[in-house]
Structures are given as C-alpha cells and as structure tokens.
Amino acid sequence: DWKSNLLTSTQFFNSGHTNNWAVLVCTSRFWFNYRHVANVLSVYRSVKRLGIPDSHIVLMLADDMACNHRNPKPATVFSHKNMELNVYGDDVEVDYRGYEVTVENFLRVLTGRLPPSTPRSKRLLSDDRSNILIYLTGHGGNGFLKFQDSEEISNVELADAFEQMWQKRRYNELLFIIDTCQGASMYERFYSPNIMALASSQVGEDSLSHQPDLAIGVHLMDRYTFYLLEFLEDIHPASQANMNDLFKVCPKSQCVSTPGHRTDLFLRDPRSVLITDFFGSVRKVEITREAVNLTSAAEQPSEPLSYVDQLPVAEIIHQKPKQKDWHPPDGFILGLWTLILLVFFKTYGIKHLKHIF
C-alpha cells in the first residue's frame, strides 16, 4: 500500500546519491596473471547483475585472457575450478584493453582530464551525487601498485587523484577495494572525505591465490575476491546487507592474509550503508502523463550515378606522381657558384686563381 511504498522510497533516497559508477581495473599482463583478470571480471559480473549498466562501468583489462591462444577454452574466463562459472559471459564490454591500461589513462579517467576526442564509453562522467566503486587488482607492494610490468602508481598519487575528484565534485561517496599484496598500504594516504577503503592484506603480508585449475594450468582467482564473489552472489538488488557484512568477508582462516578496511574518512556509519549503494544502481525515473506525436520524413531528389573501376590499370600507369617539394631547376646551383666565383675574381683580380690551382 502507499504507506509502505513511502517508507521504502525514503529509505531509497537516504544515502543521497542519484547514480552509480564503477571503475574496475586489472593491471597485470601475461598468461600466468589470469587470476587478476578473473578477479575483475567477477566483480564486473556482480556489479552488472545488481543493476549498474555498461555505460556506467569503466572496465580496464591489461591483457586478453579469454581469446589468448593459450586458453584451452576460448572466449571464457573461469573463476571456479572444474569450469563452473564463466565470468567473461556473453555481453562483456571492455573500455580500456591491452596497452591502453596505463597509469596515465587510469588517472585521467578518475580526474576526467581526457582528450576531447575520447568517446563516452571511456569516460567517467560522474557528478557530485554519484557513488563510485573503484576496484584494483594486480601485483603490488608497500605503497605502490604495478601496471603491466613496466610502471607503477604510488599511494600518494592515488590519494591526490581522489582529492582532485573531491575538489571537482566528482563523487558523493567512494568505495575503494584493492586486492594485491600489501594492499592496505594503498589506502594509508587518503585524506579526502567520504572514502571507504577495503584491502585484501595488511602491510607486510601477501595476498594469496585460491586454487589452480589443472586443465587451464593457472591459478583462477585470488582468495579475497573469491570469497567476495561468493558473498556478492547472495546479494540481490533489494538486499539490506550493510558494510559491516562486507568487512567480515574472508577472515584470516580463509584468506591467510588479514583483510583491512578504513572508515575514518567516511561520514556515515558503515552499519547504515547498504552494499547496493555501491554495487547496485539507482536509476532516475520520471513519470509523465503527456503523449508524444510523431512526424514522418520527407523525400529527397536524385541524380544518375555509377560504380568506379576497382583496378583501372590504364589510369594507374599514366598517373603523374605528385611533387610536393619544389627543387630548383637542374644546374641552378652550379651556375650560382660559377657566378659567385666570377664576381670574386673580377673584383680582386685573376692572380688569386693561382691559390686554387
């Protein structure tokens, strides 16, 4: 009835955000880092399932595992052994792939300072009422994350990027999840408000991978994201699970490393923050009672035309090469030097010739 509808709608708009975005990044290249791509794709799958559309997801994969020639099952990326769950799916849209996944592109996506010709699907078009989920995975260390085996991003740079986002009002609330070795070092330096961070391991600890698949030959997933995926599979768009449940994902007994989290910059109490505030999506719906009239297109005038010869041999042979650079006519330079020499010897006398010969 209308009373219960009113109650859920006030709950709905409690968090103050009107749209959701997700930036999911895998930073590792090469076949043996299959698990990092599987990590990102499982988060992508959950986020899409819970309602965020592809136009609001920026997915960055540093290497192609699905159609890699070493993959015995092409166009698939599995997260569970015995190939139970194909997280690659049938309708994936990758925005940045291969060599495009660089630190520069990642920071440009976050801060919005992209060249004007960048298409919309590669931009993070968030505003001050957007909740953004940022998920990073790859190889990392104390204070840095490695991109593609050739460059790295430090925790200071990341914190500054988030501060730029805050100054430009590019987010309402931000959830940062990182699954790398010593992941907690990456969120140590954050100083902008409204950021909540989760990491798979503390400083000095390694994040471990879950299980290998003997048919594919590599480790399929990292432990933290594996249990995170299991947790998210139980969440549906109307779920009331809150952040405290997310902090309990993958305790030390399952993960071997100690997951950490940071909530001191976040204004609301984590108990009141729903998982779907970041993993699901709010769609803006406007109800209108007006009708729209349609008009039809008009006709266009015409001219006679024909197809072109695909290989006009005669035309090609007699084609004159276009000369772009102008060269002086032949012998010009020789004549110029002769003139100079003649003037010189006329002025100063012919006896100077003996100095040359």
Next chain:
Amino acid sequence: MIFLKSSISTRWFWAPSAAPSSAAVSLPDSCEEELLIRPLHSGDIYASFQFRTLWDTDFLHQGKKVSHYRLFPKSLGQVLSKFSVRELHISFTQGYWRTMQWGQPIVPSPPGAELWVWFHNTVADVDGNWKELTNVLSGIFCASLNFIDSTNTVQPSASFKPLGLGNATDHRFLRYATLPREIVCTENLTPWKKLLPCGSKAGLAVLMKSEKLFHSSFHSQAVHIRPVCKDWQCSSTAWELRQTLNVVFDLYTSGQGKKEWSLFKMFSRTLTEACPLASSSKVYVDVTDNPEGELFDLSPATSVLNTAVVLGDRRTYSVYDLTQKETFGQLRSLNLVLRWKGESDMLRPLLHAERYVAGFGLQTGEIHTLIYNNHPYRAFPVLLLDSVPWYLRLYIHTLTVTSKTRENKPSYIHYQPSKDRLRPHLLEMLVQLPPHSVTEVTVQFERALLKWTEYTPDPNHGFYVGSSVISALVPSVVAMDTNNTQERPLFSSFFPTKEESSYFVRVYTEPLLVNLPTPDFSMPYNVICLTCTVVAVGYGSFYNLLTRTFQVEEPSQPLAKRLANVIRRIRGVPLL
C-alpha cells in the same frame, strides 16, 4: 497512461497512443540477412553471415539532420554525418585465411583490425576528422583503435578505390590503417551484435555464440558502409550497411575429427525463426561439388536450388527460406546436417600470396613477398600495397621484382618514404604476373633503435608489420553478371563488377613479426649495483690502506689477575 522517460532518445518507442504513420507508405529502409555454408575439401566448414540494411536517406545533406532511425543504427549514422564519411570499412579478424586450403573468401580481411575510410570531398581537414573518427569507433567497437595515428596511416594512391557509387577518386580523401596486433574477442562481438536490427534475439544472429565462434581457425567480423544504387535504374543512391561475419570451423578442434557438420555442432544453437524486421532471411548451402549427392548428404532435403556466379565460378546452392514456416518442419527448428561420404578435389585458387622475413641478426633483414599466378595461360596485372612501419628502414634501391628468375619491371611504382616517428613507408606497385608463375618481390631493411619509452610493456614479443594487400582483376571462368542492381544473393554482390570477363579479388598476406634490438630494461638497477660494488670494494680498500694506522694492543688479562689489579688499585699499590 504512464510513460518512462529514459536518457536515450527513443521516445517514439513508448507512445502507442500516438497516431501511427499510414501503413501504405513504403518504408525507406529494409534489411536482409543470409547465411552461406560452404564445406571445404579439407573437412573444415566455412560459414559466412551477411546482414544488409538499405536506407534511402542523405547523411551528408547540410541542411536537414537525420534524426529518425529505425533499422539503421543511430551510433553509426551520427558518425557518418558528423565526419562527412562517404565510405567506411572496418574489420576485426582473428586468424589467417589459408587460401591454398580454403579457396578465396567471400569477404577478405587481414589479421588484426583494418580500417579504411573515404571522406566526402567537402571535408577541409581530413586528418583531424580521421583522428576523431578512430577515437569514436574505438568507443563503439570496444577496440584500441585510438592507437591509429599518423605512424600507421597511409594514403594509398591506386588501391582501395571506393566500393560504392560515385565519381570522385581523389586520394587525398582516403585513409587506410591496420593494427595487426589487435585481438578480437567477445567484447568486440557484443557491440557488433547490438548494431543489427534484430540484435541477437531473432533471426540468424541467434547462432552467434562467442564460445563457439572464437574456438575456430578463422573468425572475422566487419562493418561496411557505402552508397549504392537504390533500384535497378540507379537514379538515386541509398546507404547500405553490411555487417559480415566469416568463420571457419576446424575439423579437429570443433568437429572432433568426424566429417559431419550440423548447425548445432557449429554454433550450439538451431534456427527457430527469421528476424521479423527482415524482408528476406535465407540460408544457402554450397552443393556445387555434390550434384548427385555422392560427396555429402544434406538434410533436411530441399528442392529449392539457386545458382550464382561467385568469384568467377558458377556455384549451385540449396536454399532454405526462413520466412516460410515450412522450412522449420514439425519441430519448429531448423538444424542443417551435412554428412560426408567421399573425398573431393579442390580447384586451385588462381591468385594467392605469401610473405616472410629473411636474414639473421638484429641489424638487417629482407622482406620477401611471393605472388603466385596459377592460371595456365593468362597473365594479369596485380597491384601490391605495402605499408611498413618507420622503424624498419627500407632500402628501396635493393627492391627487386623477379618472375621465373627474370627481372620483371613494374609498370607503376609509388613510393613514399617514411619519416621517423611521423609516417610509415608506403610502397605501391603494379606488377604484371606471367601465367603459371611465381613472382618474388624482395627489399632489404635495417632495424632502428627505439627510444626506451617507445617500447611496449612486452617488447620481447616482437613488433608487427601489417599485411600486404594485393588487388587484382582475375580472369574468370564464367561470365560475370554486370547488372549490379538485380536480386542477387548478398555474398555475390559484395564487389561491384564492371566487366564480364574478370572479377575483382583482394588477397592479404601474413603479417610479419619482427624482433627489434631490445635493451635490457633491468639495466639501470644492475648498473647501480655494479658501480656501488666496484666503488665500495676498490676505492674503499685503497682509502683504508692510506688512512688506517696500526696500534699494538695488550692481550686481555685472565680474570684472577684483573681482580688482583682492582684490589691493588684500591690499596694504591702499582698494578701487575
């Protein structure tokens, strides 16, 4: 009534109460779909999908903007009008087409991504439009087309003439680029399928499941947009959008070694209905080699046969019309099954080419291109287009063209040298191929040393050189049909034919993988370690020798004597 206003402007889709335009007016756009299945003599099977949308409109008209899109995808229509594009051809291919085993493809494409565009002659800044166009297309197709820049774009002067209608052929408005490294995967297939009028929900596109399509020897998807004749009088033009998908399934990886193919085995789906928006939806199976059924069995049997002249040969096809309900039979699904019974011989293709790198070491090398003319008595000219990146410095004075061990001088050469980090080499030659011969084109090159920031994150993989393109008018066995506007199957009308005695063919060679001299990227760390060790050991020892002094030291006394000395100190007596 309640209407939902969404951010995409498809308002017309949600207004059932508005008065519909009169059904008697013929719609300006139409679409057709077809699937051609050709069994190859090695036991593999070749499936070629073609989806064509014809739309009678004018994108390039300056005054009136096109805003009402029905079958034609809006994303492509906006691209055409914004950048004044006259023709656009883009293809994504995984695998290499083996001409000797499989014959000629219906729609040729090189490995990787290839994009060539003809702009309208009203465009002032072609390079600016090209740069923006590649960025927009990279967003539409989820591919890294933004890596196309001046270092891999060329302006061919004689190849790649427009495939659509029109007279103007000024090559300043043509741009061609390839990315041989580009991979094709489901993320490229998804937006490609979204461009189809029926999407992947009805018609032939339901067969496109990525798990089967990418587990194949060859997979190529392409989009071709060009202006064509609207009707047989050819008084006006219409825009044609063709989406083609070619796939070759391997006998052993997909077929489990059994020479029996069916739609279910190939695609893990069967056909249940035609696309409701399509005016024609057909499946063609090539039965030319099987007139009496001695080569393979085709079921369900059909009596509808169609002949068409394709690639210079008259082929016979069994046709299944999906718009007729009888095609689907009792089970309401169509699963074509081909069971092989005997072996067959394949006609050798008349033209094919190979390319490889010769030489040793990381300093120099040689590119060899071999072009085979297998026609027994006819010679014909071919146009060879080579685009080599700037870091392979070609020595054009070493260019030799030999046929049958004799020198063969090309009748036209267009060479544009490269500029470091600015543009690649472009070499175009018109070579006459003698009958039944091999023509070899060789050119030597030197490898350049790149700056260390220009290396990719995996430089030891090597660097790719795009495929060479060989365009030729091959003499045909059968008279070609020059009436371009008749009702013909889509696969026979891809290249326009102007004369009866020859057909146009484009052959792509393999891309080359070349190793450049790669520095050791761990070198700075190693140098620091080595230098510090040398300094510490060498200089440190020398410094110690010069500045250290030696002093004699008494050995430490035993405990009893030390205690005795303590007592003596207290008493004030001299120590031991």
